[in-house]
Amino acid sequence: YSLIPDEEKQFTHLKIGQLLLQNTSELQQEERIFEIVSQLNRGILLIIQPTERQQLAQLNLNAGRKAKEATAYSAAIHYFYSGMQLLTINSWEIAYELTRSLYEEAAEAAFLNNEFEQMESLIQVVIEQTTTLLDRVKVYEVQLQAYQVRNQSFKALATGRELLAQLGVTLPESVTPPDIQQYVVNTLSTLAARSIEGLVDLPLMDDTKALVALRIMASIAPAIHQTAPYLFPIIACEEVNLSLKYGNAPLSAPGYADFGIVLNICNQIESGYEFGQLALMLVDRFKAKSVQSMTIFKVGALNQCNKQHIRTSISLLQESHTFGLETGDFFHVLASMIFKLFYVYLSGTEVLEILLADIKAYESNFAKNQRLLNWSNIVSQTIKNLTEYSDYPDSLIGEDCQEEELLSALLQEKDELTLHIFFLSKLTLSYLFENFPVAVENGNQGEQYLNGGAGMLSVTVFYYYDSLSRLAVYPTAEPSQQEQLLLKVGENQEKLQFRAKSAPMNFQHKFDLVEAERHRVLGEKIAAIELYDRAITLARENEYIQEEALSNELAAKFYLDWGKKNRPSLYARSLLLLRPLGR
Structure with a gap:
């Protein structure tokens, strides 16, 4: 040559x-x-x-x-x-x-x-x-994905709203709970006598405008979930309505997944789960790689744990991550990984020091999206507080977080999802480090942002720690305050019990421990004993190690306060199990 x-x-x-x-x-x-x-x-x-x-x-x-x-x-x-x-x-x-x-x-x-x-x-x-929207839709999809990866969700929503208006789909500026209920009822009514599972056999969608509308809605769904959650039920209904009217397309799968999430939020757990499974079936039917990561993420992050053990959610999130890497769906690559790490933390399926190392390994990737980086930093600081000495163990203050600055930024951005994670972490830390009045205050503040975590496992975890915190301050509270504390615990327990009926492997032991504590403060010792034992047993059987540990500790304190000092084995087991928590 x-x-x-x-x-x-x-x-x-x-x-x-x-x-x-x-x-x-x-x-x-x-x-x-x-x-x-x-x-x-x-x-x-x-x-x-x-x-x-x-x-x-x-x-x-x-x-x-x-x-x-x-x-x-x-x-x-x-x-x-x-x-x-x-x-x-x-x-x-x-x-x-x-x-x-x-x-x-x-x-x-x-x-x-x-x-x-x-x-x-x-x-x-x-x-x-x-000259036509149909010829521009591909680059608009790219632009919408870029907005979300670059933490510009408001731009994504504004652009998507404008594009959908050109296709005859109007997203309202404001929505009331009755409006949402009516949208859901109308969508379900179009099913007529068809089963949810049977929708997998709908004819193929060939209407061009409907296909384009589905593409736009799928592209902006993450931005809506983050910046305008009140619109999420509306867009989910619109996605399903298009498929019911014109037939199935690959992008029907994430639409069905979205609708399943909405039904779960509306407490229609069985139907919500079925729509999630329908979404997974449709992904398999079409073999469409472009929607695999997106659809599996939605089901794993916001649906599966309502009927299956949290381990199945974690597995789905790992699948979503893998498919996203293969197809270049970087938004869902990052989203699936932060959800997976968060759910591993909440479920206690990994030693906290190892989990912290896993989070740190992905930190540079999360840095591409400020919202995900904030979330990552909150969880990292929480784990450090639980595993390392800190002068402020119940505050998010340290190498990864400065809570006052972070809270100010989150409030300014109206980032309800990260605010939910922030106050859940504050609530958990203040309870575990026995600063119970502060824990109650964190619960009061965090309640405002539960909509940001709609569909997530963390919402039920919030109810759990919020109730435990209120019961911890009950003995020293004024009688008028005690009544309000029990009222709030009752409201939380209704929600926990509802979830426990559908997924006892994830929620029954939580419900039982709160009930044990409620009976304790009311002096109903026999009922408390049975519920402590059941909470410990169920947490152990379902491998919620952290919550088994907490149940053991609270049971041990119950017996010690009662003067039953011949039950040292409970307390010894509690200390052994709590070592991974650094307490």
């Missing part, structure tokens, strides 16, 4: 590429596309004929798509730009589909490669050169 004069090298590469192309069947072209295109691109300046240039542009498009599927995003961008270099000045007129595809694919590859300025400039070209 070194003996070939420089001026002849381009011709040599071009000739090799042409021979490879001529002697490779169409079936084999995909396998050898990189080899063929690499040779032809080296002779690109020698290609003059418009038809040949257009042919090579198409080959670069194919090579770029294959590189993008292999997550080789820099290489994909190179191929797409090489293809654009081959286009004529009037390519938008004479080779519209090819030109649009190159710009669309380049914009998506730039997004996946975190080259956001380049992405925006490519998107702008497509918007300027196309």
Whole structure:
């Protein structure tokens, strides 16, 4: 090769590429596309004929798509730009589909490669050169994903609302609980006599506007959940209504998952779970990689634990993470991992020091989204407070968190989800470190943000610790306050018991421990004894180690306060189990 004069090298590469192309069947072209295109691109300046240039542009498009599927995003961008270099000045007129595809694919590859300025400039070209929303929808999807990855959910919502209005779908500015109830009732009524499981066999959706609307709604659903949760039930109903009217498409799967979440929030647990399973069935039916991570995330994070052990949710979230990495769905890559780590923490399925190391391993990835980074920092600081010495054990103050600054920022951003995590962590720490009056206050403040965690396991954990905190202050409270404390515990217990009926493996031991504490403060010792024992047994059987430990500790304190000092084994077991908590 070194003996070939420089001026002849381009011709040599071009000739090799042409021979490879001529002697490779169409079936084999995909396998050898990189080899063929690499040779032809080296002779690109020698290609003059418009038809040949257009042919090579198409080959670069194919090579770029294959590189993008292999997550080789820099290489994909190179191929797409090489293809654009081959286009004529009037390519938008004479080779519209090819030109649009190159710009669309380049914009998506730039997004996946975190080259956001380049992405925006490519998107702008497509918007300027196309005339219909249908031709722009691909780049709008990319733009909406970029907004969410860059923590610009309000922009995502505003853009999505505008696009949906063009498609005849109106998202209201405000919604009341009766409005939501009516939307849900109307959607369920369209099922008529059909079973939820049977919806998997609906005909294929072929209405173009409906397909586009589904794509937009799927793209903005995460932003709605974070910044305008009152709209989430509305968009979930709209997604399902489109599928019921026009048939199923791959994007029907995340729509069914969203509706399942809404039904769970409305306490229709059985139907909500069935819609979640329908979503998973549809993903398998279509074999659509593009929606796998998104759909599995929704079911794992916000549905599965209402009927199955939390371990199944954690497994689904790991699946979502893996599929997201394979397809470049980076929003759900990050979302599934933070939910997985959070649920591992709440369920006590991993030693806290090991879990902290896992969180730290992903910290640089979470840094791409400030909301997820805040969430990660809150959990990290909570774990450190539980496992290391701290001058302020019940405060989120340390290397990972400065709670006053963080709280101020969260309130300014109206980030209800992270505020929910913040006050749950404060409530948990203040209770476990026996600062019970502060725990009650944290519960009072945290109650305002429970909507931010709608559908999450953490909401029931909040009720659990809130009730335990109120019962801890009950003996020293004024009689008038005691009545209010018991009233609030009763409200919490109604919600916990409802969940326990559907998923006793996750919630029954929590309900029983609170009941044991309630009977304790009321002096009903015999009832308390049975409930402590049952809470300990169920927590052990379902491998909630942290909550088994707490049940043992509270039972031991109950016996000691009663003067029954011949039950040391309970307390000894409690101390042993609590070692992972650092207490």
